[in-house]
Amino acid sequence: MDDKGSVLMRKYELGSLLGRGTFAKVHHAWDLKTGLNVAIKIIDKEKVLKVGMMDQIKREISVTRLVRHPNVVQIYEVMASRTKIYFVMEYVKGGELFDKVAKGKLEEDAARKIFQQLIGAVDFCHSRGVYHRDLKPENLLLDKDGNLKVSDFGLTALAESKRRDGLLHTACGTPAYASPEVISRIGYDGTKADIWSCGVILYVLLAGYLPFRDSNLMEMYRKICQADFKFPKCFSPEARRLLVKILDPDPSTRISIPGILKSSWFQKGFIECNPKITDDMEADRLNADGLFGANCEDNKTAAEVKEELEKPSNFNAFDIISLSSGFDLTGLFEDNGQKRQVRFSSRQTAKIIVSKIGDMARRVGLRVRKKDGGLLKLEGGEGGRKGALSIEAEIFELTPTLHLVEVKKSSGDTLEYLKLMKQDIRPALKDIIWTWEGDQLPPQQHQQQDQFRRV
Numbered sequence: 135m136d137d138k139g140s141v142l143m144r145k146y147e148l149g150s151l152l153g154r155g156t157f158a159k160v161h162h163a164w165d166l167k168t169g170l171n172v173a174i175k176i177i178d179k180e181k182v183l184k185v186g187m188m189d190q191i192k193r194e195i196s197v198t199r200l201v202r203h204p205n206v207v208q209i210y211e212v213m214a215s216r217t218k219i220y221f222v223m224e225y226v227k228g229g230e231l232f233d234k235v236a237k238g239k240l241e242e243d244a245a246r247k248i249f250q251q252l253i254g255a256v257d258f259c260h261s262r263g264v265y266h267r268d269l270k271p272e273n274l275l276l277d278k279d280g281n282l283k284v285s286d287f288g289l290t291a292l293a294e295s296k297r298r299d300g301l302l303h304t305a306c307g308t309p310a311y312a313s314p315e316v317i318s319r320i321g322y323d324g325t326k327a328d329i330w331s332c333g334v335i336l337y338v339l340l341a342g343y344l345p346f347r348d349s350n351l352m353e354m355y356r357k358i359c360q361a362d363f364k365f366p367k368c369f370s371p372e373a374r375r376l377l378v379k380i381l382d383p384d385p386s387t388r389i390s391i392p393g394i395l396k397s398s399w400f401q402k403g404f405i406e407c408n409p410k411i412t413d414d415m416e417a418d419r420l421n422a423d424g425l426f427g428a429n430c431e432d433n434k435t436a437a438e439v440k441e442e443l444e445k446p447s448n449f450n451a452f453d454i455i456s457l458s459s460g461f462d463l464t465g466l467f468e469d470n471g472q473k474r475q476v477r478f479s480s481r482q483t484a485k486i487i488v489s490k491i492g493d494m495a496r497r498v499g500l501r502v503r504k505k506d507g508g509l510l511k512l513e514g515g516e517g518g519r520k521g522a523l524s525i526e527a528e529i530f531e532l533t534p535t536l537h538l539v540e541v542k543k544s545s546g547d548t549l550e551y552l553k554l555m556k557q558d559i560r561p562a563l564k565d566i567i568w569t570w571e572g573d574q575l576p577p578q579q580h581q582q583q584d585q586f587r588r589v
Contacts, residue, residue, distance in 0.1 A: 141166070142220065143213055146174060157181045162225065172210065175221035179214070190288040191219065197287055200262045203409050205255035207275060207285040226283045228276030235271055239342035242370060246402060248274075249336045251282035253400070254407050256328050257391045259284075265291045265324025268307040269331035271338060291324050302327075309351070310334070310344050314359040314383045326385040329394070333380030340373060341366050345381065359383060372399035475542030476555065482566045484529050484537060491527050491539075494562035498554065500525070514546070522546045523554070536568075 140148050142163070149162035158177040164170060182188055198209040211222040231248070234240070240248070252274065259266060266273075266287065273286040289306045296302060301321030313330035315322040337345040345363035348354040357363065361383040365374050376399050379389035394400055480487055491510055492502045500512040500523075512525040523546030530538045541559065543551040560570070 142174065146172065146222065148174065157187065163222075171225040173223045173225045175223060177219040177221070179217055179219055182219075187288075193290050193292075194287045195221075197262075197264050197290055197292065201259050201264055201287070203255050203258045204407055205251045205282050205284060206259070207283045224283070226275040226285075227278045228280065230272055231274040231276055231282070232271035234276065235338055235342060239368070240339050242340065242373065243403070244280075245336065245339035246399070247280075248282050248339060249332070250400065250404050251407075252284070252332055252335065253391060253394055255282065255284045256332060257395075258409065260325050260328070260391070263292055265302065266328055266331075267291055267302075267324065268311075269328055269335060270308050270311045271335060274335070296324075297321070307331070309358075310346060310354070312358070313385065314361070315385050317355055317358055323385055325391070326388050329380060329388060329391065330385075333377055336373075336380070337363075337377060340369055370399070372397075376400065475540060476570065477538060477540045478563070478570045479568045480537050480539060480566045481568050482537070484531070487529055487537060487539060487566055490563055490566050494559060497562070498558050511544075523550055525551065525554075 142148060145166060146163045147166055149164070152160045152162055152173060154160075158175055160173055160175045163172050163174045165172060177191060182191055195209075195212050198212070202208060207226060208224040209221055210224070211220075213220040213222070239245075252269075256266065256269070264287070266284065266289070268286065268289040269284070273284065275283040275285050277283060291302050291304070295304075299321055300323075302324050303321050307316065309317065311331045311334045313322065313327045316327050334345060346354055346357045348357060361381050363381065365377075369377075376389075376394070376397050379397075380394070382388040395404075482490075488504070488510065491512075495502050495510075495512045500514060503511040503513065509529075510527040512527065514523045524544045525541065526544050527539060527541045530540070541555070560567075
């Protein structure tokens with residue numbers, strides 16, 4: 135039961151809805167026995183299994199005993215029913231740091247206090263072998279007194295995740311806050327990657343917007359990899375010196391947390407927090423395997439199977455880099471009329487995109503075949519346009535509200551394909567296209583370019 139006023143597991147009464155995501159929602163609740171205010175994150179087990187996020191949920195559960203710190207959101211209990219997983223967490227009343235910064239920059243002393251608490255929490259996590267890998271204002275909460283609480287350890291890496299070279303290799307997190315070595319898809323030190331993210335957050339606190347921002351995603355990546363950013367006039371000299379050392383694109387020379395702790399800017403008003411490591415924190419990590427139970431996929435209806443086949447591939451934002459040749463990231467967005475594959479972004483649902491492409495194909499005499507993972511095959515044939523011509527259109531989900539579509543010729547005459555693309559495909563799909571590769575963002579997006587926003 136997860137509706138307001140219902141009682142969960144005979145222990146918690148659910149209150150108002152605090153937030154909702156693609157796979158979960160969070161309710162305010164209270165313990166019926168102690169009266170303690172808590173937040174309960176309710177995760178749809180089947181949705182998580184379908185999209186392959188089971189490991190992320192397990193990872194988040196497994197580290198709960200390792201990172202008990204005053205500036206980390208605590209998970210009190212994890213429970214499960216046949217269809218749901220419940221995280222009973224510390225209730226943090228102040229909301230996301232993002233909402234505070236979205237209203238404008240903070241005063242330097244207020245920014246310093248938050249940054250001090252962030253570094254303290256991250257340093258403690260690292261001492262426990264935990265690397266967050268997705269530090270950003272949306273994952274930082276504030277309590278009623280304005281104290282920081284780090285949350286969302288779903289992309290955490292543990293020390294044993296390192297390969298033989300002693301580095302992590304999974305590119306994940308949020309691109310605007312990711313370090314150059316993560317974006318470059320090479321091995322990276324989780325400690326140094328988290329420090330970079332902390333630097334981006336500090337810049338955002340002091341400026342009210344991101345240091346690396348551009349309407350072209352690949353240009354933003356270039357700026358990150360070259361640490362190409364400017365300081366607003368309001369930044370103090372001490373803050374600038376510290377940020378230059380944190381946002382160093384070379385991880386081998388990037389400042390360490392001990393170095394940050396010693397800096398004069400950081401030391402002003404700093405109150406050190408030394409949480410005790412208790413016996414239960416040293417206990418074995420919680421085994422999350424049993425929470426998922428049996429896989430529900432055996433009972434799918436025909437409609438559910440059809441919907442899953444049409445579901446677009448989940449597309450890690452960092453995989454965009456691999457679409458370009460070598461490290462020339464701008465190549466992805468170059469407008470070259472002779473290219474045999476093109477890409478466009480759309481804010482429509484995958485279902486609408488599939489329908490529009492299908493209608494267009496039938497109008498020009500191409501047959502449509504749907505395959506797994508959001509792949510469409512558009513083929514000629516008897517009565518078809520240039521019988522040997524075959525085109526593939528693949529849909530990738532960047533976010534729940536943004537899709538990338540890659541269209542390419544798989545066989546047939548190139549000139550016929552280019553003609554078809556110019557005269558039929560682009561005009562027919564104009565209603566669902568947000569941008570074609572090489573095009574600029576819509577005018578309304580440029581008005582937001584200098585404002586802090588989610589990336």
